[in-house]
Amino acid sequence: xxxxxxxxxxxxxxxxxxxxxxxxxxxxxxxxxxxxxxxxxxxxxxxxxxxxxxxxxxxxxxxxxxxxxxxxxxxxxxxxxxxxxxxxxxxxxxxxxxxxxxxxxxxxxxxxxxxxxxxxxxxxxxxxxxxxxxxxxxxxxxxxxxxxxxx
Amino acid sequence: xxxxxxxxxxxxxxxxxxxxxxxxxxxxxxxxxxxxxxxxxxxxxxxxxxxxxxxxxxxxxxxxxxxxxxxxxxxxxxxxxxxxxxxxxxxxxxxxxxxxxxxxxxxxxxxxxxxxxxxxxxxxxxxxxxxxxxxxxxxxxxxxxxxxxxxxxxxxxxxxxxxxxxxxxxxxxxxxxxxxxxxxxxxxxxxxxxxxxxxxxxxxxxxxxxxxxxxxxxxxxxxxxxxxxxxxxxxxxxxxxxxxxxxxxxxxxxxxxxxxxxxxxxxxxxxxxxxxxxxxxxxxxxxxxxxxxxxxxxxxxxxxxxxxxxxxxxxxxxxxxxxxxxxxxx
Numbered sequence: 001x002x003x004x005x006x007x008x009x010x011x012x013x014x015x016x017x018x019x020x021x022x023x024x025x026x027x028x029x030x031x032x033x034x035x036x037x038x039x040x041x042x043x044x045x046x047x048x049x050x051x052x053x054x055x056x057x058x059x060x061x062x063x064x065x066x067x068x069x070x071x072x073x074x075x076x077x078x079x080x081x082x083x084x085x086x087x088x089x090x091x092x093x094x095x096x097x098x099x100x101x102x103x104x105x106x107x108x109x110x111x112x113x114x115x116x117x118x119x120x121x122x123x124x125x126x127x128x129x130x131x132x133x134x135x136x137x138x139x140x141x142x143x144x145x146x147x148x149x150x151x
Numbered sequence: 152x153x154x155x156x157x158x159x160x161x162x163x164x165x166x167x168x169x170x171x172x173x174x175x176x177x178x179x180x181x182x183x184x185x186x187x188x189x190x191x192x193x194x195x196x197x198x199x200x201x202x203x204x205x206x207x208x209x210x211x212x213x214x215x216x217x218x219x220x221x222x223x224x225x226x227x228x229x230x231x232x233x234x235x236x237x238x239x240x241x242x243x244x245x246x247x248x249x250x251x252x253x254x255x256x257x258x259x260x261x262x263x264x265x266x267x268x269x270x271x272x273x274x275x276x277x278x279x280x281x282x283x284x285x286x287x288x289x290x291x292x293x294x295x296x297x298x299x300x301x302x303x304x305x306x307x308x309x310x311x312x313x314x315x316x317x318x319x320x321x322x323x324x325x326x327x328x329x330x331x332x333x334x335x336x337x338x339x340x341x342x343x344x345x346x347x348x349x350x351x352x353x354x355x356x357x358x359x360x361x362x363x364x365x366x367x368x369x370x371x372x373x374x375x376x377x378x379x380x381x382x383x384x385x386x387x388x389x390x391x392x393x394x395x396x397x398x399x400x401x402x403x404x405x406x407x408x409x410x411x412x413x414x415x416x417x418x419x420x421x422x423x424x425x426x427x428x429x430x431x432x433x434x435x436x437x438x439x440x441x442x443x444x445x446x447x448x449x450x451x452x453x454x455x456x457x458x459x460x461x462x463x464x465x466x467x468x469x470x471x472x473x474x475x476x477x478x479x480x481x
Binding site: 033036037055056057058059060062063064066067070071073074077079082089090091092093118119120121122139141142 | 165167174176178180183189210225256259303314316318319
């Protein structure tokens with residue numbers, strides 16, 4: 001009982017203590033969402049120091065702010081903000097766009113096969129005889145879109 | 152800004168506040184999704200697939216949406232377990248391999264096929280049987296590239312609908328049965344022994360040819376030597392004859408210039424010496440032919456003549472030259 005009394009008397013500082021604990025947890029176990037609660041706890045703690053709010057309201061505020069922080073964080077995680085220097089990672093077909101390859105099986109009726117590296121991919125595009133050079137312009141699932149290479 | 156309220160209904164309000172925090176935790180837990188690089192999550196809206204989440208931070212609609220499958224978008228390798236395959240020439244071989252594949256379309260890989268990996272493994276195994284069953288054992292062992300290419304073509308075509316790309320299929324081990332391996336080893340050994348023997352006999356043949364050539368050359372050289380020697384001998388005899396002829400010439404010139412009795416002296420001298428050696432011969436078998444004493448005497452007469460000449464006149468075959476000046480003898 002003495003311990004709970006002790007924490008009760010700390011007042012708004014409890015939020016900061018919780019926040020620090022949460023940030024520490026987040027850095028040890030990433031991706032488990034402690035960080036949102038941590039940010040919310042800091043904000044509620046600051047409010048609690050400046051205004052005298054009933055602790056139930058503090059809890060409600062904490063819950064609401066926790067959810068809101070995610071939406072703010074999302075802006076920083078957006079692809080145009082958090083740029084990757086390898087945007088094509090794990091997208092094998094996309095990595096080949098722009099490459100000039102050889103037709104392995106003549107493209108007829110818009111479908112054929114091209115040799116990329118040491119394997120063969122299905123290709124879609126304008127008809128081309130076997131051995132022709134084509135440029136990969138895009139992807140369609142497991143299919144590569146090709147066009148005649150002019151050079 | 153939160154209004155200042157001193158809680159009048161503290162009991163229920165407290166519980167509500169705590170529950171709200173719990174709800175916030177649950178909502179955040181189920182709607183905020185951080186997809187790590189190398190993974191794609193599929194989203195289901197009341198059980199129906201709607202979209203795929205790329206790596207990054209995503210927020211789902213609470214209650215309605217949930218994550219369906221977490222697909223691995225990296226290239227993966229599958230071990231194809233060992234299996235017995237019967238070749239076209241009825242040899243039983245154990246074969247295993249590996250398959251590399253990559254998911255290109257997470258949704259298709261998640262929903263078009265149940266149990267993706269076992270499906271790929273089974274498909275590969277059955278196609279290994281098909282491809283290898285149409286080949287002889289020797290072809291099997293030497294045409295792995297061809298087998299891999301055929302397998303890849305078939306399996307890749309079959310798995311296309313699942314949104315995956317099979318990049319490579321490799322046969323790892325081809326183990327023929329023990330006795331077959333032994334006979335293959337024997338065959339190879341015999342082949343090499345045959346080659347060794349052929350090489351050895353080649354060597355012997357070459358050596359014999361070289362030896363014969365050497366002998367031939369030696370004989371030829373020897374004959375040439377003999378011929379040369381004969382030539383030189385003949386030359387030597389010629390020279391000797393020439394010398395003898397010259398000597399004879401000189402002797403006869405000397406005789407012509409001098410007296411024939413000088414020759415007679417030499418001859419008689421030799422004759423007597425010969426007689427002496429015959430007489431001295433220890434061998435009793437030497438037969439003394441009856442000598443004509445007259446011959447000996449004759450030779451002695453020759454001597455007498457010489458002496459006669461030497462001492463001024465006397466009986467001789469040749470008339471003594473007339474003395475110059477008639478000197479009365481005492």
